[in-house]
Amino acid sequence: MKLITPSTARSLVQLRDMSIFNCEMLIEIVENEGEGDATTTTTEIVFNNLKKLSLENLNSLTFFCSGNYSFNFPSLEELIIKYCPNMKTFSRGILSTPKLHKIDYERKEKDLENKGNELNTTIQQAHKTKVDSNLMALRLSEGDIIRIWQGELPKNSGKVKTLQLIKDESTNIPIQILQKFSRLEELKLQGSSYEEIFSCNEDEEHVRTLTKLKVLELLGLFNLKYIWKQDSRLNSILQNLYRINVQYCHNLTTLLPSSSSFENLSTLKVKYCNGFRNLLSSSTARSLVRLVELEVEECEMMMEVLANEGDTENGTIVFEKLEDLYMYGLKSLTCFCSGSYTLKFLNLERLKIYRCSKMKTFSEGDLSMPRLQELNRKDCSKSDLDTITQQLQNDCSKFCMEYKGEEE
Template identity: 45%
Template sequence: MDVQVIANLEELKLSGKDITMICHDHLPKHLFQNLKSLEIVSDKSDNFSIGFLQRFHNVERLKLRNSSYKEIFSNGEVEKQAGMLTQIKSLKLWELSNLLHIWEQCYKLDSVFQNLETLEIWWCNNLINLVPSSASFENLTTLEVSYCQRLKNLVSSSTAKSLVCLMKLRIDGCKLMTEIISSEGDVEEDEIVFSRLKWLSLECLDSLTSFCSGNCTFKFPSLEDLFVIDCPKMMIFSFGVLSTPRLREVRKNWGLDKGCWEGNLNTTIQKLCNNKLPPMVPFSSRFLYLRLLCHQ
């Protein structure tokens, strides 16, 4: 092992076997002092070992992929290692087929991810909730959730209020998701402002009926790009007051086709819903139909 080479590493990928080996070796305390990005793959453990991060004092980007975790952060470990998690700016969870939750509802981890800027979750098919309703992400700029088949909503209205820095939101292929923001309790009037959100994409969401089914007021003062693609049950964007002063179209595909706009967002979504193609149209016919629509 070339200690000097390891000491200069800024990116590292480890397997579950590598973790076991490192934990049993008496390595220098500051061996990984320059490491900024850590990826862990093929770990057969039920839980991610947060204590293992003690060896990586300056890691800012953490990616966990193709592992057996049922839970990422357990309360006992987080209380001891909270300082290690506050340095994480990017967290990516990919292909964690056993994952049920990132942490349980009863855990109070509000401040642990105060510096998190990017959260990406892909192909976690058993994930039943993203984060507890008490979770706060005040510095998050990018949130992407794709192909998490058991998720029924993304975040609570309380968590949504904390997303004051969010600039990009993409939800794709979550077949059971009925709404993006879940309303809480009997709150009749609530206001959520996504002050910096510029880009929003809702794709292949078979069960989505609206962005939020509650009576929340939503303000999107910076939103310019909105994609609503293959969301067959989406009849309205939201039921409360809605403000999108910079939005000029809703795009229904990734092509160069001009988007749709009917004066306001709810009316536009209703128009797109009424113009949806009939089911079971062959792909070639569907493509031709879309081309004809573009030339009308």
Template identity: 45%
Template sequence: MDNQLDISAKQPFSLFDKVFSNLEELTLNRKGMTVRWQGQFRKLKALQVVQDESSVFPLIFLQGFRSLEELVMRSCSYKEIFLHGDIEKHAGMLAKIKVLKFDALSELKRIWKQDSKMDSVLRNVEILHVWNCHNLIKLVPSSASLENLTTLNIKSCDGLVNLITPSTARSLVQLTKMSIDGCKMITEIVANEGDATRNDIILTKLKWLLLHRLPRLTSFCSGNYAFKFPSLEQLIVNECPGMKIFSRGVSSTPRLWKMQLSVDGNDEFLDCDVNTTIQRIHRTSGT
């Protein structure tokens, strides 16, 4: 790939002097992270950190990458990421990040503190992928606003019981694609917080929703919220044997006329609404 570099600490620093100023993508392991890169990557947009056996990600390390838009962490031993260090000091730089991807962080328990200054960072994230993080118990803080998020992809995160709160769901005004796959413990996507004062949750731009291999999922939400999906065109519900209804409240899907019961096809036409259709499928399956 053009303008991409994979660096280990064994490679002579002088060999890369001429390309540093234009480098846009970089992969570093733990040894590479011990080198002072500050000021060298003026145009670096994507950073991938791999195979770091540290328990905590060193937040201060990112201060040298002023143009960073994509941060990927893969096969690391982090238990915590955005928790230590001076969040306020680095918030301005972190706010430029648009893509966050975490994969195979088997020890990860928390990504950010509940009451941290990370809210300003999360507002600008457009793509969030979290895969194979089996010990993660909370995706985002309960008050998090994800107003610029367009793609949410969660896969094989077995510690999650629910995904987001109603207040976070209401902030998803740009979300177009949501995929939840292979999370063994999840029971609902939007948590039931009993918020009787604001019942409507409108996912204005959501077009594609996948609920796949979720053995304990009982509903998209068990609370009495009215969900509106004015743009939803494709709904895939596959291998969710415990899903008896879509939601307790009314669910409006004016552009959806069929459900997909497998990733490969096998469509099911809607019976008036998505709730009635899922109830009928559940009864027919005999689960």
């Protein structure tokens, strides 16, 4: 994701202060429209009056601009860069910051020489120092991934436990690359073109290299259709995952295949994924014996969390360890489950449901929540189940009416 086009940037002639923060999917500030080639006459972008530029908590940011534009900041005096872990350089083209003498990089002042023209070099060196100090985490993007394909391994790759891949144009991740990180426990993928993460055509040798994987995070993979297919031989990977976090993957319709077991999964978070109509099958739900936290937010098409599979005898589904259940902004959700399952939440302590405008009841079957302490931030520790269920239904109706009122 980008913030502004080059033509918009050129129009900001009176801009004095630009502060950008907490934009998790933002990759660059000024979009690269490919203008910086030999056939283009105007490739310079000037921010005449900009005095302060602050970039904070931008987890996916790689450049201010990745294009070959010339940037001129004649008035810039203050530059702050904090918690932008993937920003290795400011820009690729010619850069002029004559009034900038220092930058605030991760709360440390860095001196600039040559009238600020060493900004790129300063950021590159600071980033390298930070990366070298944390040998167990590695972030790669674009050219880095290509070099690994060509056999150029980063130093200390055998120590890497956390690997983050950003802005990769491949349609799927070749497991051969991940195989080079023998101690890999966390895999984070952001802003890439993957249509499928793990291919079912990989051999058992490559599968074994990923059995240590414990954390999987998928952020802004807009083309993603599958993480793994039902017949994938990579199902053994799933058994060791304890945290899955998926955000902004709108083409993804199935997250956890029903043919697999997730017996070690403790945290599952799904946000801004508009392709899901439901999240869990009954067989998948029964395998979540260690699930402690479940969050589902802003998934526009989700009608129920636990799918009604039309079983003749729905039976009982037990969530043994679940303590926190949070559902927010699910405007198509009608209930947690429309089937006649008996649902038992043996350790559920906190239940929060907000902005679910069509939800009028929690489930159609029998329900047990013996340890529920907090319902929508209200103390319900001394209430019986009938009172809790009634309160939940009242809250659902209340939030439904309030949400419709806001829309009108």
